[in-house]
Amino acid sequence: MACTEADYAYLREIVLKQSANLVDPSRNALFDAKLIPIAKMAGASNLKDFVRLLQTDRPAHLHRAVAEAMTVNETSFFRDVKTFDLLRRAILPELVERRRQERRLRIWSAASSTGQEAYSLAMLLLEHVPDIERWDVKILGTDISQRVVAYAQRGRYRRLEVNRGLPARMLLKYLIRDEEEWGVSQNLRNLCEFQQLNLTTPMPPLPTFDLVLLRNVLLYFSQEDRSHVFATMHRQIAPDGYLLLGNAEQAEESTSLFEAEFSAESFFYRPLVD
Known part of the structure; x- marks a missing residue:
């Protein structure tokens, strides 16, 4: 019927x-x-x-x-090459230089799905910041779905998943094959944690973040919910921090909270400070 x-x-x-x-x-x-x-x-x-x-x-x-x-849970390792080029060439080097004295970084993958974005960020740091293992680094991945949060925490991916976006060299360096699956290595796990979180409801206690990736989720929110989420991000991002959106998304509801900048063929956003 x-x-x-x-x-x-x-x-x-x-x-x-x-x-x-x-x-x-x-x-x-x-x-x-x-x-x-x-x-x-x-x-x-x-x-x-x-x-x-x-x-x-x-x-x-x-x-x-x-x-x-x-809930749309489409994701992959290093999804959107331009975004990760921007991180590698501009944003992460600037953040590392600014935080060099305290050696502390907090990054939020705010719609992390099954965890590939968070683990990709961890690989990027390990690849391009030689002394990152001597830093206090935490990458928080959150998603509204407890099912995909559990998947990210498990950190085991099928062949099809690791073949999407993950270079062979990095696959062999950062993941360990176990029969038909690949598990993330301990040094990636040490940098990442995951929890269930609804972006449109009041936030639990969270740290101040140096970098927030809020990609490919705003498209599914109403204008009112997008405005609420931008206000939340503005509260949670350090005054000299960064916000990254998906390539098809804009911060049109947040012109009083963030200003757009352009580098490495991609836009990113900085919080406006009163």
């Missing part, structure tokens, strides 16, 4: 309330593709019966499962 438009509208409402992600009606077919396994595990014979279950019993764990299933 097929879902009606009202059924899909209800599912879109769940996703919006749980994760602040706006699912366009043109993407209704994704519900069929991603929710059928959850529906079967919940004892529903089809997606329409699953919607009835969600509406009648309103089980909180299944509402969360719907939102997690519809």
Whole structure:
């Protein structure tokens, strides 16, 4: 039995309330593709019966499962070459020079998905800052999905995942093969930690960050939620820190909070200080 438009509208409402992600009606077919396994595990014979279950019993764990299933978790190692060139050639050298005396860096991968972005940052530091292991460095990866946070914490990737964006030399240097998977090495684990976090809700206690990567997630937020997230980032970034967005994203809601700069063929943002 097929879902009606009202059924899909209800599912879109769940996703919006749980994760602040706006699912366009043109993407209704994704519900069929991603929710059928959850529906079967919940004892529903089809997606329409699953919607009835969600509406009648309103089980909180299944509402969360719907939102997690519809969260876009597309990522790869060193995703977007220009961004990592900007980090390597301009941003990280400047940060390292400014923090040379205290030898302390805090970096936030704010939509880290399954962890490749955070581990890529760790590799970049190990490759290009010779004494980085004598620094106090922490890369925090956060995501709204507990499932992908657990995946990042596990730090084990399939062949297809390591073949996307990760040079062979760095694969052999920083990951260890274990049968059909590759696990990140201990020196990467030492730099990274992961936790579940919803960017559109009040933040738990967090440190002040020198660099925040908020990439490829704002596209799914409403204008109100984007404004809230930019305000959060402004509070959490050091006055001389940096904010990086996805290539298709702009900080149009934050002109009073951040100023844009251009280097290495990419934009980045600095917080405006009163």
